[in-house]
Amino acid sequence: MTPTRVAVIGGGRNCEHDVSLASAAAVAEGLEQAGYDAVRLTIDPAGVWRDREDRPIGLAAAVQVLLSCAVAFPVLHGPHGEDGTLAALCDLADVPCVGSPLGAGALAMDKWATKLVAGALGIATAPGRLLTGTDADSYTFTHPVVVKPVAAGSSHGVTLVREAAGLGPALDAAFALDDRILVEDLMTGREIDVAVLSRPDGSRVVAPALEIMIPVGEIFDHAAKYGGSADFRIPAPLDEADRKDLEQAAVSMYDALGCAGVARIDFFLTERGPVLNEVNTMPGFTAQSQVPRMFAATGMSFAVLLDLLVRDALPA
Known part of the structure; x- marks a missing residue:
C-alpha cells in the first residue's frame, strides 16, 4: 500500500x-x-x-x-x-x-482572552493588568510581578520582576515581541501541566499530570525550558481531590476554547486550588517534550501518539 x-x-x-x-x-x-x-x-x-x-x-x-x-x-x-x-x-x-482550529488557536494564543474565558468558567487566574504602549507609563510597581507578552510562547519576553528598577527593562523586553503585555502577580504554588486529547467520539483523554520542579519564588523561564536543567516529575504526586480539580479545569478550558487534537493546559496548584497559567494548542513536540512524555507514562509511544493524532484528523 x-x-x-x-x-x-x-x-x-x-x-x-x-x-x-x-x-x-x-x-x-x-x-x-x-x-x-x-x-x-x-x-x-x-x-x-x-x-x-x-x-x-x-x-x-x-x-x-x-x-x-x-x-x-x-x-x-x-x-x-x-x-x-x-x-x-x-x-x-x-x-x-x-x-485546533482557527478560533481555538487564536483565543489560546491571546493570554488576556484566555484569562477572560477562564474567569467566565470560574477558573482562577493570576491577578494581572493588560498594558499597551499608550498606558504602560501609568503602571506603578508595588510588589513582585511577572511581565509577559500577550501573544508569544516558549517564555520569550517573560521576566520576573522583584524590584522597581527591573520593571522598565522587563516592559521593554515584552513590548519587543508584542504591542500588548500582561503584568501578573507572582504566583506561589506548584507548576502542574495537564495534557488533554480529544477523540472523534467526543471523549477526552487526560494524560498523567506533569510537575515542573522549580525552586520556590522562581519561574519556568526560557533558560530553564531549553537550558537542559528542566526537572519534570511524571506523574505529578497529587492527592485525588487535586487531581480531579486540575483535570476538570483542563478539560473545561479545552472545551470552552474549542480545542482539537492535543493541548497542554498549565496551572499553578496553590493552597486555594488550581490557578490557570496558559493554554498551548501546539506545545513542544519532540519525544522529550512535556506532552509526549506525559502520554508515554500511560504506555503510549511517541510514534503511536502521532499516528493517533493523524488518524483522528482524517475524514471518517
Missing part, C-alpha cells in the same frame, strides 16, 4: 522558529517510523515557504503540496502558526489538519 502522505510544517515567522524546527523534525521522523510519508515544509524567519530540500517555493506552491497530502500536521509554535493562522489556511484549502 502507498503510505499516507502527511505534510509536516515547521519553522515560522516568530521568535519560536528554532523550537518549532526541532518539534517538526521529531514529528516527521516519528511519522515515518509509524509508516507515513512525511512531506516536510518549512516557513523560514522571513515567512518564505520552503520544500524538503530547503528550496524557496512560495505560498502558492506550498498549497499545492498541501493538496497532494491526506492531512497537514502544523508544528508551529507562537504567532503566524499556533494562533490559528495555519489552521485557517488548511481549512480554506480543504486539507484536513491536525490540531
